[in-house]
Structure formats: C-alpha cells, structure tokens
Amino acid sequence: MAKKYDFLYKLLLIGDSGVGKTCLIIRLAEDNFNSTYISTIGIDFKVKTIEVGGKKVKLQVWDTAGQERFKTITTAYYRGAMGIILVYDITDDKSFENIQNWMKSIKENASAGVNQMLLGNKCDIEAKRKVSKETGEKLAKDHGIRFFETSAKSSINVDESFLALAGDILQKASKKPGPTGREVKITSRTERKSSKCILL
Numbered sequence: 136m137a138k139k140y141d142f143l144y145k146l147l148l149i150g151d152s153g154v155g156k157t158c159l160i161i162r163l164a165e166d167n168f169n170s171t172y173i174s175t176i177g178i179d180f181k182v183k184t185i186e187v188g189g190k191k192v193k194l195q196v197w198d199t200a201g202q203e204r205f206k207t208i209t210t211a212y213y214r215g216a217m218g219i220i221l222v223y224d225i226t227d228d229k230s231f232e233n234i235q236n237w238m239k240s241i242k243e244n245a246s247a248g249v250n251q252m253l254l255g256n257k258c259d260i261e262a263k264r265k266v267s268k269e270t271g272e273k274l275a276k277d278h279g280i281r282f283f284e285t286s287a288k289s290s291i292n293v294d295e296s297f298l299a300l301a302g303d304i305l306q307k308a309s310k311k312p313g314p315t316g317r318e319v320k321i322t323s324r325t326e327r328k329s330s331k332c333i334l335l
C-alpha cells in the first residue's frame with residue numbers, strides 16, 4: 136500500500152506538569168479542549184498529517200509527563216525526536232524559570248542540533264499573566280529558537296506553531312531555502328489518530 140505521507144517527523148513536548156502539553160496536542164490532533172486535568176502518566180502520542188511546502192508531513196507528537204517522577208522514562212524519548220517543544224504557562228512564573236532546566240535536559244539527552252521551539256501557553260488568561268510576552272521572546276531569542284504564545288483553550292497559535300516547527304525541520308533537512316512554516320497552510324484536518332503507549 137502506498138504511503139500516505141512524504142515525511143514522518145517525531146516531535147516531543149516537554150515542560151512542567153500542568154502547563155498544558157496534553158491540551159496542546161489534543162487541540163492540534165483533534166481540535167478539541169477539555170478543562171478536566173488528568174496528569175499524563177509516562178508518555179503518550181497522537182498523530183496529525185499536515186502539508187508543508189507541498190509535502191505531506193505526518194507529525195507523530197509525543198506527550199511527556201511533566202512530573203519529576205517520570206523523568207527517567209521521558210528523557211529516554213528525547214534522542215529519537217526531530218523537534219522538541221518546550222512549554223511553560225504564562226500564568227506560572229515557576230514553569231518559566233524551569234525552562235532553563237528543561238533546556239539542560241535537552242542538552243544532556245537529545246541529539247545535537249535538534250530543532251527546538253518555546254511556547255508560552257494559556258495566553259487566553261491575560262488577567263493572571265505572570266510572564267510577559269517580551270520575557271518569553273527574549274529567552275527564545277537568546278537560544279536562537281522560535282517562540283509563540285499559545286492557547287490550547289482558545290485555539291491560538293497551535294496549528295501555526297507546529298507548522299512553523301515542521302517547516303524548520305523540512306528546511307533544515309533539504310538544506311535549501313523553502314517556505315517558512317508561517318506561510319504554509321494546513322491542508323489536512325482529516326487524518327487524526329491517537330495511540331496510547333504508557334510505560335508503567
């Protein structure tokens with residue numbers, strides 16, 4: 136049977152517990168949101184096929200548990216990732232401070248030169264904001280990585296950020312100038328699948 140995609144990109148979301156990693160993936164893969172908080176146990180993934188620069192790219196997005204007790208399990212998945220998405224909660228300054236630790240963990244566990252992106256999630260709750268957009272932007276700039284403020288709840292910048300990262304990976308792989316992720320349109324919202332893979 137012919138493959139339904141040109142490339143398969145493995146992406147990984149990391150960040151403190153409760154910042155909204157699972158909700159971002161559910162918004163991306165199922166265009167849905169649930170305010171009930173069920174903390175991830177171990178690791179899980181969902182897939183979504185998008186079109187980037189005329190190519191069908193299947194995103195396999197791995198959701199890691201933010202809790203410290205799962206660290207040994209989750210860091211084992213860093214090596215196979217082509218893109219790592221660091222997530223903090225704009226209403227929780229501790230989750231932003233911890234991004235430094237998550238970055239350290241990438242250095243220790245991921246492949247050198249892995250594409251990275253920083254997301255400040257929950258930007259729909261402006262009244263409770265603790266981390267300014269400029270602060271987030273500066274950290275990303277200092278590390279030469281992309282930055283978006285997102286809301287899984289209000290569907291702000293979720294598709295856009297994943298498209299941008301996929302565009303970066305594609306461009307890096309082809310090593311020639313191509314369209315940036317921002318310019319690329321999602322052409323498929325139909326192929327959405329999920330799979331559980333809990334390692335406990």
Ligand SMILES: Nc1nc2c(ncn2[C@@H]2O[C@H](COP(=O)(O)OP(=O)(O)OP(=O)(O)O)[C@@H](O)[C@H]2O)c(=O)[nH]1
Pocket residue numbers: 150151152153154155156157158159169170171172173174175176199200201202256257258259260285286287288289
């Ligand atoms: N207002 C708002 N709430 C959000 C948003 N994203 C997630 N939440 C809420 O934040 C809580 C935690 O979300 P999760 O996606 O489970 O967080 P997580 O980072 O996967 O947490 P762990 O699995 O413990 O690592 C849930 O109650 C969500 O409903 C958002 O964009 N806006």
